[in-house]
Amino acid sequence: MTEETHDVRLHVNGATYDVSVPPRRLLSDALRHDCGLTGTHVGCEHGVCGACTVLVDGRPTRSCLMFAVSAQDTEITTVEGLTNPDGSLGPVQQAFLECHGLQCGFCTPGFLTTITAGLAENPSPTRDEAREMIAGNLCRCTGYQNIVKAVERAAELGSAT
Amino acid sequence: MTTKLFGTKVNRVEDQRFLRGRGRYVDDVLPGPTLHAAVLRSPHAHARIRAIDVDAVLDIEGVHAVWTYDDLTGAMAEPLPLLIPHPTLTHGRTQYALAKDEVNYVGEAIAFVVAEDRYVAEDALSAIVVDYEFLPPVVGIAAARAATNLVHDDVPGNVGARMEQENGDARAAIAAAPHTLTLDLDIERSACMPMEGRGTVARWDPDSARLQVWTSTQTSTGVRAAVAAKLGLDLGQVDVITPDVGGGFGVKINHPWPEELLVPLAARTLGRPVKFTEDRREHFISSAHERAQVQHIEVGYDDEGRILGLDVEFWHDHGAYTPYGLIVPIITSTQLLGPYKPANYRVVFESLYTNTVMVTPYRGAGRPQGCYAMERTMDAIAKDLGKDRTEVRAVNFIQPDEFPYEHGLVFQDGRPLTYDSGDYPASLEKIKKLVGWDEFEQFRAEMAAEGRRVGIGLACYVEGTGVGPYEGAHVHIETSGKVKVATGLTTQGQGHATAFAQIVADELGVRFEDVEVVTGDTRRMPYAVGTFASRAAVMSGSAIHLAAKRAKEKALRIAADALEASVEDLELAEGKVTVRGTDTSIDLGTVAVLSNPLRYAFDEASKAATQFSVGDPGKPPVAEDDEPGLEGKDFYSPERSTFASGMHAVIVETDPLTAEIRILKYAVVHDCGHLINPMIVEGQIHGGVAQGVGGALYERMAYDESGQLLNASFMDFLMPYASEVPESIDIDHLETPSPLNPLGIKGAGEAGVIPSAAVFAAAIEDAEGFPITAMPISPSELFALRKRHAPVVEEVAQRPSRNSSVEEPRDEASRNHPTRSTDR
Numbered sequence: 001m002t003e004e005t006h007d008v009r010l011h012v013n014g015a016t017y018d019v020s021v022p023p024r025r026l027l028s029d030a031l032r033h034d035c036g037l038t039g040t041h042v043g044c045e046h047g048v049c050g051a052c053t054v055l056v057d058g059r060p061t062r063s064c065l066m067f068a069v070s071a072q073d074t075e076i077t078t079v080e081g082l083t084n085p086d087g088s089l090g091p092v093q094q095a096f097l098e099c100h101g102l103q104c105g106f107c108t109p110g111f112l113t114t115i116t117a118g119l120a121e122n123p124s125p126t127r128d129e130a131r132e133m134i135a136g137n138l139c140r141c142t143g144y145q146n147i148v149k150a151v152e153r154a155a156e157l158g159s160a161t
Numbered sequence: 162m163t164t165k166l167f168g169t170k171v172n173r174v175e176d177q178r179f180l181r182g183r184g185r186y187v188d189d190v191l192p193g194p195t196l197h198a199a200v201l202r203s204p205h206a207h208a209r210i211r212a213i214d215v216d217a218v219l220d221i222e223g224v225h226a227v228w229t230y231d232d233l234t235g236a237m238a239e240p241l242p243l244l245i246p247h248p249t250l251t252h253g254r255t256q257y258a259l260a261k262d263e264v265n266y267v268g269e270a271i272a273f274v275v276a277e278d279r280y281v282a283e284d285a286l287s288a289i290v291v292d293y294e295f296l297p298p299v300v301g302i303a304a305a306r307a308a309t310n311l312v313h314d315d316v317p318g319n320v321g322a323r324m325e326q327e328n329g330d331a332r333a334a335i336a337a338a339p340h341t342l343t344l345d346l347d348i349e350r351s352a353c354m355p356m357e358g359r360g361t362v363a364r365w366d367p368d369s370a371r372l373q374v375w376t377s378t379q380t381s382t383g384v385r386a387a388v389a390a391k392l393g394l395d396l397g398q399v400d401v402i403t404p405d406v407g408g409g410f411g412v413k414i415n416h417p418w419p420e421e422l423l424v425p426l427a428a429r430t431l432g433r434p435v436k437f438t439e440d441r442r443e444h445f446i447s448s449a450h451e452r453a454q455v456q457h458i459e460v461g462y463d464d465e466g467r468i469l470g471l472d473v474e475f476w477h478d479h480g481a482y483t484p485y486g487l488i489v490p491i492i493t494s495t496q497l498l499g500p501y502k503p504a505n506y507r508v509v510f511e512s513l514y515t516n517t518v519m520v521t522p523y524r525g526a527g528r529p530q531g532c533y534a535m536e537r538t539m540d541a542i543a544k545d546l547g548k549d550r551t552e553v554r555a556v557n558f559i560q561p562d563e564f565p566y567e568h569g570l571v572f573q574d575g576r577p578l579t580y581d582s583g584d585y586p587a588s589l590e591k592i593k594k595l596v597g598w599d600e601f602e603q604f605r606a607e608m609a610a611e612g613r614r615v616g617i618g619l620a621c622y623v624e625g626t627g628v629g630p631y632e633g634a635h636v637h638i639e640t641s642g643k644v645k646v647a648t649g650l651t652t653q654g655q656g657h658a659t660a661f662a663q664i665v666a667d668e669l670g671v672r673f674e675d676v677e678v679v680t681g682d683t684r685r686m687p688y689a690v691g692t693f694a695s696r697a698a699v700m701s702g703s704a705i706h707l708a709a710k711r712a713k714e715k716a717l718r719i720a721a722d723a724l725e726a727s728v729e730d731l732e733l734a735e736g737k738v739t740v741r742g743t744d745t746s747i748d749l750g751t752v753a754v755l756s757n758p759l760r761y762a763f764d765e766a767s768k769a770a771t772q773f774s775v776g777d778p779g780k781p782p783v784a785e786d787d788e789p790g791l792e793g794k795d796f797y798s799p800e801r802s803t804f805a806s807g808m809h810a811v812i813v814e815t816d817p818l819t820a821e822i823r824i825l826k827y828a829v830v831h832d833c834g835h836l837i838n839p840m841i842v843e844g845q846i847h848g849g850v851a852q853g854v855g856g857a858l859y860e861r862m863a864y865d866e867s868g869q870l871l872n873a874s875f876m877d878f879l880m881p882y883a884s885e886v887p888e889s890i891d892i893d894h895l896e897t898p899s900p901l902n903p904l905g906i907k908g909a910g911e912a913g914v915i916p917s918a919a920v921f922a923a924a925i926e927d928a929e930g931f932p933i934t935a936m937p938i939s940p941s942e943l944f945a946l947r948k949r950h951a952p953v954v955e956e957v958a959q960r961p962s963r964n965s966s967v968e969e970p971r972d973e974a975s976r977n978h979p980t981r982s983t984d985r
Contacts, residue, residue, distance in 0.1 A: 002222060003281075024280060038189035039182015041407070043356045044441040048875035051356055079182035093180040097172055100840050103848065104654030105179030106186065106356040106407025127888075135884045138875065140356050140408050141654050143847030143913075144883035145890060 006069050012037060013081030021068045027061075028052045030068035031078060039079040039109050043138065050137035053110035054078050060117045079109035082116060091157035092116050092150070101150035103141035111137050115151055124155050166663040166673055167904075170840040173659040175405075184405040187360035187377045188438045195362070196225055198424060198437040199282035201272035201289050202447055203264035206298035206516040206868020207312070210262055210291060213272065217288040223277035224285045225431055228423065230259045236391045237426060241417065244383075245486030249324040252316040253483045254514070258391075258419040263296075265312055265481035266517050267868055268446030270419045275427045275435055298516040298868040302455045302476050305513035312481060312514035321483050322512040326494060328569035329505030334470025338461025342541055342982035346456040347935040348530050348918055350478070350862035351855065352449070353523045354880060355653070357407020358439035359448060361421050363428035372425055374401045379414040379651050380691030381681045387417035388425050396687075399425075403681030406653035410852070411522040412449050413653070414693040415485050445873035450862055451489060451523035453478040454530045458538055460503075466542045466553035468503035473534060477512045480519035487512055489520060489527040491573045492625075497531030498568060498578075499623050500585040500806060501539075501557040506570075516868045522693065524852060528624060528915045533936065536620040536919035540926065545982045550619060550923070551589060551598060558585040573694075574628045576801040582897045583623065583806045588830045591893045592619065596810035596828040608814070615814045615825065616928025620916035623806045626833075626908025627699025627901075631798035633688050634701060634708040636665060638716065638791040640757075640766055642736050642750030643675045646708075648701040649689020651681030655697060655845070655910060660837045661705050664904070668709035669716075670733035671749065678705075688796070695805070695908025698837060703797035703902040711793030716752045719791070723747055723755055753791040758782035803899040805907035807831040809850075809916040811887075813924040820943040822858055822925060827887035832895040834907040842909045843892055849913015851886045856914065857921035857937050859885065934977045946977055 003022045010017045012035055019034040026045075031037045031054065040063060043051035047065040054063045055077035082090045089097060092115045102108040111134060118125070118133035125133060130151035131144075139147065178184050218227045230238070241255045260271045272289050276282035297310040304310070305319040312319055335341055361376040372394060378384050378401075385401040388394070406413065420437040428435040439448070456475040462468050477490040494508040539557070543550040559566045561584045568578040593599060601617045608615045634648045646665055652658070662676035669676075679685050680701075681692075690700070713733060720738035721728045724745055732741050739746035754770045762768040769775065776782050783789055812826040829846055836842050859879035863871040872878045898905025918936040925943065926933040931950040935942075 022280070032188075037182070038186075039184070041186070041357070042188075043407075044875045046441065046874055046876065049356065049441075079180075083181060089177075089180055096180055097176045100173070100844050102176060102179055103656070103844060104356070104406060104408045105175070105184045108179055109182055112180070131883050131888070135882050138356065138880055138882060140354055140410070140852070140880065141848045142844060143849075143851035143890070144881075144886050145847050145888070146844065148883060148888075 008069050008072050010035060010068070010071055010076060011074065012076045013078060019068065023067065023069055025068045026064055027066040027068045027071050028063040031063060037078050037080055041106050041109055043107060048138070049107065050114060051107045051110040053113045053137070055113050055117055058117060058120065060114045077113065079112050082112055092119070092154040094157055095150040095154035099146045099150040099153050101142065101147045107137060107139045111139070111147060115154060119155055119158055123158060125151060127152065165667055167667050168836055169838070171659055171663055171673065171838055173656045174662065175656065175658045186357055186405045186407050187362055187375050190362045190375045190404060192362065192364040192373070192434045195434040195436050196275050196277065196431065197279040197282050198273060198275050198420070198427060198435055199279060199286055200270050200420065200443070201274070201286045202443065203260065203267055203269045203271055205264060205293055205295060206267050206300065207296040208264050208293040209296060210260060210264065210271070211294055212292040214290040215272065218274060218285045221281065221285050221288060223281035225275045226427065227285065228259060228273040229271065230257060230261045233259060235393055237422065241419070241484060242387060243486065244484055245488055247322070247487045250322040250483060250487050252321045253486065254313055254316065255484045256482050258422050267870060268518060270447065273423045273427070275431065279438070300515055300517060300864050300866055300868050302453065302478050302513060305478065305515050306476060312516055316514055319514040320511050321479060321514055322487050323509070324487065324491070324494070325509040326570050327507040331470040331472040331505040331507035334505040335459055335461035335472055338469045339463055340545060340982070341459065341461045342545055344458040344537060344541055345934060346458065346534060346537055348452055348454050348533055349937060350450045350453040351523065351860040352451065352862065353410035353412040355408025355410055355412065358441065358444040359413065359418055359420065360438040361424040362434060362436040363425040364434040365429040365432065367432060370398060372399045372429065374399065374425055375404055376401060376421055377406050377413060378403055378416055379409045379653065379693055380416055381651055381683050382649055382687065382689045383416050383691055384421055385683050388422060391417070391422045392425055392429065401683045403651040406651060409653035409692065410524040411526060411693065414691055415449055415521040441875065442873050445878065446518060446870055449521040450480065450518050451520050452530060452856065454493065456534045458534055460538055460542065462542050464546070465556045466546050466548055467556050468501065470505040471503040473497060473508045475510045477510055478515050478520060479512045480515055480517045482519045484519065485521040488573055489522055492527035493531040495570050495572050495578050496528045496623065496625060497535050499532060499535050500559055500583065500621050501535065502559045502566070503557070517864055524849065524911045525914045526694070526911065528622060528911070529856065529918050532620060532622045532915050533918040533922065536916065537922060537934065540923050541982070551593060554621060555586065555589060561586070572625055572802060574802060579801060580623065580804040581899050581901050583804060583832060584895060584897050585621070585806065588806065588808050588832060588895055591895060592808040592810050592828060592830040595830060595891050595893050596812065596826060598810065612817065613814060614817055614928050615812060616924040616926065617810065617812050618920045618923025618927060619808065619810045620919035620923060621808045622915040623804050624695060624908065624912055624915060625802040626695035626805050627799065627803045628694045628696055629798055630690060631796050632690060632700035632704045633686060633794065633796040634704040635686055636705065636708040636712045636793045638669070638712055638749055638753045640750050640753045642671065642748055643677070644669060644671055646676060646678045646705060647682065647685035648680055648705055649683070649686035650692045650697055650701050653692065656838065656841045657697060660698060660841055661702065663837055664702055664706050665709045668706060669713055671736050675736070695910040695912070698906050699803060699902055699908050700797055702837065702904055702906060704795055706903055707795035707797055708793040711795055712791060715756065715793065716749060716791055719752050719755050720747050723752070756791040757789040797902065799901050801901070803901045803907045805833045805909065805912060807912050809920045811920050811924045813921065813928060815925060815928045815943065820940040820947065822940060822943065824854070824887045828891040830893045830895060831912060832897055833909040833912065834898045835896055835905040836894065837906065845909050846892055846913040847890060849911065850890055850917070851881050853914040853917025854886055855881045857917045858939070859937065861937055932977065
């Protein structure tokens with residue numbers, strides 16, 4: 001039996017990808033394997049770790065809990081889309097670099113997208129709000145202290161631009 | 162002047178690619194049109210396999226092949242290697258790549274399917290029919306010791322090994338001691354849980370008969386040797402490349418995992434690249450766990466609390482198989498001593514089989530359990546004598562003038578347990594100040610006045626780091642002046658590309674940006690051991706330093722010739738060799754050009770090295786004892802491990818109603834000798850502490866009596882989020898350099914996690930006033946203990962808490978044993 005596929009147009013980081021995928025294909029797999037955007041990582045495939053978080057129409061979304069076919073006509077932003085237009089690191093990325101907010105880097109894309117959306121909503125978070133902003137993402141390397149600092153630093157960098 | 166980078170905070174070079182989403186982890190590797198594998202795993206903890214029917218699988222469109230044990234031949238049909246044999250491991254057992262006749266844990270690999278994509282491969286698994294004959298499972302240390310049922314028919318008593326070491330006569334010393342006490346302690350399973358699970362990709366090139374393997378490992382050379390041996394290939398036919406690794410913490414040092422062999426086998430058989438990517442549930446049930454032990458301690462001491470005799474017996478749950486030998490319990494039994502020098506010490510352990518996932522090192526590797534045993538003992542002695550807990554520790558410390566200190570035991574590397582350096586009294590003073598030890602009683606009173614309950618705990622550890630046998634490095638200065646460095650061990654987040662480049666930039670006087678470090682690629686450095694035991698900085702850091710020195714010596718020799726100066730008058734800085742005190746200099750890149758006599762010029766620079774430009778026509782262009790190129794290669798192989806140390810202290814608050822445990826302050830004093838990059842070291846400590854908090858307060862592997870892991874998901878296995886860790890960690894460093902290596906460094910990777918169970922048990926005990934002898938501890942367990950210790954306390958409603966979502970199947974209070982002390 002041949003598996004039924006659907007043609008889906010994905011808008012990712014301003015580019016258009018026409019893919020043909022089975023209905024059950026996860027958005028995370030479509031981004032990684034059909035679009036070749038392997039910056040989005042899959043850590044648990046049950047929506048708990050947050051590594052696969054992407055922005056769907058600006059809202060942080062676990063791409064392992066969404067089917068690719070339901071992402072049709074949405075605007076998706078992945079970690080690859082967070083750099084400045086000139087190719088330099090965006091404010092959240094720069095803040096992670098300066099604050100040592102990452103070690104192995106695997107969970108990092110999900111934090112970067114989550115914080116990007118969080119700061120869009122609350123551009124100058126308090127320390128508690130910064131911690132709350134990342135409290136749905138798992139990291140096994142850093143212990144989070146430097147990630148909280150990075151949220152605050154990103155807010156500073158963001159307000160400076 | 163080039164600034165010295167060693168010892169300074171340098172932002173990490175690897176972050177650029179990680180932050181842009183350009184890291185390259187195994188699942189990102191795509192060497193051409195790739196097939197995908199999935200593994201059928203046993204749903205039963207203990208069963209005989211009567212028959213496996215795979216007929217329906219090949220009818221599924223998109224399926225290319227399926228393997229079961231019967232399809233394996235030669236070395237592939239033999240059990241997986243027992244990596245670290247030991248004379249006392251009399252009954253070591255390892256699994257097969259695919260189960261032969263019997264399965265011994267839920268998750269054991271039975272069949273291997275390769276298909277067009279992972280979805281189809283998983284569909285195919287559901288079409289395989291296995292006929293099982295159920296056998297009674299052995300779950301937990303109590304069941305293993307009872308040995309009513311056996312995991313392996315030919316292992317009596319479920320005992321894989323019994324090992325005893327003694328220095329002095331501990332039992333006689335205890336019998337003669339003025340005070341004695343007995344402790345029974347319990348610590349449960351947790352696991353490394355890297356955010357990226359295991360994964361392997363392989364490509365077979367039929368034209369050159371060569372295999373390339375990318376795998377998420379902590380030892381690429383180990384995997385290479387295993388793959389070659391199992392697949393009947395020459396070592397030279399196999400390259401193993403470790404790309405970016407999304408965390409290891411120990412689980413990826415065990416090798417070869419079944420998939421690390423089956424993927425290359427499938428790639429060679431099918432002539433297509435094949436990939437396996439472990440999913441999270443698979444990681445829970447088929448990768449390794451650690452930590453579970455039951456400990457019985459008897460100790461005799463004098464009026465000051467000085468330990469006269471310490472007799473420790475413990476039972477270690479090693480799961481269904483012993484691929485990593487006895488490393489974890491050996492480390493517990495030796496590192497238990499920490500910074501102390503008991504006059505007489507005896508330790509006996511039994512390493513036991515259970516029908517659960519096997520146990521191999523997890524960050525700390527047996528040390529957290531040892532530290533827990535020793536530090537709980539120190540606290541119990543202090544309590545018995547009515548002394549301050551820091552005083553009892555201080556009288557037992559090895560003193561700074563006693564190094565090197567020999568314990569009279571054999572360590573995990575087969576070498577004598579000899580500490581190289583340290584200053585424990587100084588660490589104690591620092592930690593007391595950092596946490597506010599002497600002011601705590603006042604704080605406690607203030608909090609009590611507000612109706613709040615707080616406690617303080619302290620724990621000390623010593624960690625043997627940088628174990629051998631060796632690591633090597635290759636340093637190549639290119640004609641551009643850029644430096645390419647290779648070392649064979651792997652990287653999983655420690656920032657090796659940064660820290661190692663700092664060492665090289667200092668030694669060669671080149672820009673940090675011009676140094677590129679490659680790790681874990683057998684094509685670049687085929688001799689290596691791996692990344693474990695907090696050894697990378699010590700071992701590869703030292704090897705890189707030595708290799709860079711060799712490259713520097715050669716550069717100076719060639720430059721001296723070119724500049725007609727003597728080597729002693731030359732200095733290397735800013736990418737140039739300069740005659741000291743003059744303007745005469747030569748670029749390091751030009752020295753590289755001159756190091757390699759050429760027949761053919763390919764650019765302006767290389768003209769300088771062609772045959773009509775350089776060399777004495779009366780001599781061979783490359784001298785007999787020389788070789789072309791500006792390179793240095795060296796190996797570092799220390800006589801024994803170097804011992805880092807530290808102390809943690811924590812202040813906790815326990816909710817009088819709900820028994821919720823909150824961290825108010827966490828302090829760390831850490832001594833890893835000289836720091837290469839303090840930012841990276843502190844990051845390692847942060848991460849270790851977070852894992853320690855998880856292990857002490859949240860994480861446990863909840864097996865039921867039939868051997869099913871009930872919490873095999875991130876929903877139920879409670880790894881800390883930002884909301885569970887200390888908001889900040891106060892860190893102070895002490896630097897007692899190691900005399901064993903040229904840089905004076907000690908390992909730092911595991912330290913953060915070692916004292917956690919001990920320090921939290923101490924603080925909670927201090928807050929509550931009754932003994933805490935079983936870890937981890939959840940609010941519901943603490944609540945039950947309160948009821949047991951104060952039976953008249955009125956019933957209070959318990960708010961639902963995050964910690965109580967996985968309920969213990971057993972009686973919670975029964976895990977906490979009273980301490981029994983005797984005074985003579």
